[in-house]
Amino acid sequence: MRKKGMILILLAAFVIGLTGCRKNDQQDDVFIADDTADLGEGDIGDSAGSDQEETAETPPAEEEEAQAETPPANVEMSEVSAPDADTDVYEIVLGVGSDETQAIVKWYGTNTDAGTVYVAKAAEMGGNTFPTTAQTVNSTVTSADYQSYMVNAATITGLEADTEYCYMVGSGNGWSSLRSFRTGKPGQVDIIVTGDIQLGTGDNDGENVAAWNRIVQDTVAKFPDYNMHLNMGDVTTMAFEDHYVNSINNRLFSDYVTGVVYGNHDAAGDLWNKHFSQPNQSDFAQRDGKANGNFWFKYNGVLFMELNYAIEDLDILVDHKYFIEQTIAANPDCKWRVVLMHYSPFSSVAKYQDYSNQNREYWLQVFEEYDIDVVLNGHDHAYTRSYMIQGGQAQKTDAASVTNPEGILYVTFSSASGSQYHDINPTEYAAKTLQTYTPHISTVNFTENSFQLTVYDANSWEVLDSFEIIKE
Ligand SMILES: [Fe+2]
Incomplete structure (x- = not known):
């Protein structure tokens, strides 16, 4: 019936x-009614599904279908x-x-x-x-x-x-x-990367939601043929459901296969795992009884390992090493190895650098031992691309392309929504740091032999940085 x-x-x-x-x-109008006292500031009726303003700067689609x-x-x-x-x-x-x-x-x-x-x-x-x-x-x-x-x-x-x-x-x-x-072409994956969206900071929330809606529309229009969306954690500030609505109730999350890193703000509640998938979830690094463990997935020869490294509990650092070891042993044929984790070992934000320094030596040893190619991070609300790092040393070059490098590349993505920015305090490891006080959208394109990173200003769509790794 x-x-x-x-x-x-x-x-x-x-x-x-x-x-x-x-x-x-256009995204449909869909809202969850707000009948609880703990939903935080803001009117859920102003959320992502509401009527969205046309923008004069919407980029042309790369290809009309x-x-x-x-x-x-x-x-x-x-x-x-x-x-x-x-x-x-x-x-x-x-x-x-x-x-x-x-x-x-x-x-x-x-x-x-x-x-x-x-x-x-x-x-x-x-x-x-x-x-x-x-x-x-x-x-x-x-x-x-x-x-x-x-x-x-x-x-x-x-x-x-x-x-x-x-x-x-x-x-x-x-x-x-x-x-x-x-889906991606064989041996390829084209990825949209977003840093911390983190709506609901309590500062200009309405404007931030409107800005994020506009950025999503522009991004989806600009990259219609892309295959994946990766978010580097901190989808919301307080992990309230209405903040998730504002951040994820859109085509960026429904029209691209989406992987979301567990951020420290996501840990404020227990909604993260209700919204986001954790394929091949590991028993290692389970957190807070919330059923959030490390997880991995592979896509056309690229192995992605997500580490729930978002809280300062040093005693489980070794869990991440065991997880990486087991994951690589189970997937020996992947040409590229990528680590996704919210905190960067090479932060360019002063208030995060003590912590970054504290565990850097451990991470460098683990990532080099398991031959990781690229580590992608968030949390800074500022952009950092490291030099290729080998043995704890920055392989300093201004080149925008490296071939068969020995080291590992660390990229920290800035805010995708513009809800919050942190000033930069560059270190000797950074090849490029940016605090434009504008939101960023980035792309990562893998082929069997290449990794291409491009960072855009999500207001002007100017290219702010690009970098390439070639494997011959
Ligand atoms: Fe964070």
């Missing part, structure tokens, strides 16, 4: 109009169509899966029974209508411990390379509009 009702609703939506699943569609509105002749259509707006679906995050063939999608809804994900190749969609060959995956449902909301989690499998997919999520209580994502 429920399915029949759902199909009728979806058919009605289909009759109303076909919208396709293009990335630059054709929008398929009629079913391909050789594909049989189902009776299932996505509606034009979300109903009872909130904060969809397309989390990273174990590898490039998978994605772990999470969302909030009021359904207590399993929800469903429909996913199909964009080329086989008939506008908003799914083909009969669409993959359906049921979600597991657990309490969000927030009002009457439940956390839905479902793993999409069997994804093919270099393919655009459309999906929707929901339940008998309501469905999302279409979302989409694109």
